[in-house]
Every structure is written in C-alpha cells, then in structure tokens.
Amino acid sequence: MTTPVICRPSAFPIRRITNCPTCKQRRRMAGHDALWYGPTLTCCTCGDSWTSGEMHDRPFQRAWRTEAAAKARRAWTEAGTYTRADYDAWFAEAHGRPVIDVALPEAAPAV
Numbered sequence: 336m337t338t339p340v341i342c343r344p345s346a347f348p349i350r351r352i353t354n355c356p357t358c359k360q361r362r363r364m365a366g367h368d369a370l371w372y373g374p375t376l377t378c379c380t381c382g383d384s385w386t387s388g389e390m391h392d393r394p395f396q397r398a399w400r401t402e403a404a405a406k407a408r409r410a411w412t413e414a415g416t417y418t419r420a421d422y423d424a425w426f427a428e429a430h431g432r433p434v435i436d437v438a439l440p441e442a443a444p445a446v
C-alpha cells in the first residue's frame with residue numbers, strides 16, 4: 336500500500352473579531368492564513384467557517400456546531416500567542432519576500 340502525499344501550503348494561526356453572517360453580529364473568529372488560499376476563519380460561537388469569504392459546507396453530523404465552535408475557541412487561544420512580527424516573519428519565509436504592498440488578512444472587508 337502506498338502512502339498518499341498531500342501537499343498544502345504552510346499556514347499561520349490568526350484570529351479576528353468580525354461580523355459573522357450566521358450570527359448576524361460581531362463575533363470572535365479563529366483559523367489560519369495560508370498562501371494562495373487566503374484566510375480561513377471559523378466563528379467561535381456558531382462554528383460556521385469561511386475561506387476568503389466563501390462559506391464552507393456544513394457537515395452532516397450531530398453536534399458539529401458545538402465541536403466546531405470549541406475547536407475555534409482553542410484556535411483563538413493558540414493564535415493569541417503570536418504577534419504581528421511573527422506573522423511578518425512567517426510571510427517573508429513562506430512567500431520569499433517581506434510584507435510590502437500586500438493586502439493583509441485584517442485589511443479584508445468584513446463579511
């Protein structure tokens with residue numbers, strides 16, 4: 336049996352307080368930023384997720400909201416340990432150039 340190799344870009348944990356379309360109010364959102372794909376954020380209250388503003392499909396399973404929101408709250412805590420300087424260093428290493436003239440995740444319009 337062969338082992339599949341799944342390629343994905345490196346990701347950096349991020350967190351934002353922004354308007355949640357599902358909750359219809361400002362909520363804590365946590366996730367990661369990845370090159371080429373843009374930020375992926377999950378609402379810490381309702382558990383819905385978005386990548387670059389596109390909502391993810393909701394899983395067909397019981398209690399997915401509770402589990403997704405709990406996971407997002409853990410990601411929120413983890414992302415709080417990083418600074419803007421850490422983000423800039425990750426970006427420069429992953430992208431091969433410093434953060435200059437690049438729309439940063441916090442500059443993205445609120446959904």
Ligand SMILES: [Zn+2]
Pocket residue numbers: 355356357358359362378379380381382383
């Ligand atoms: Zn929400």
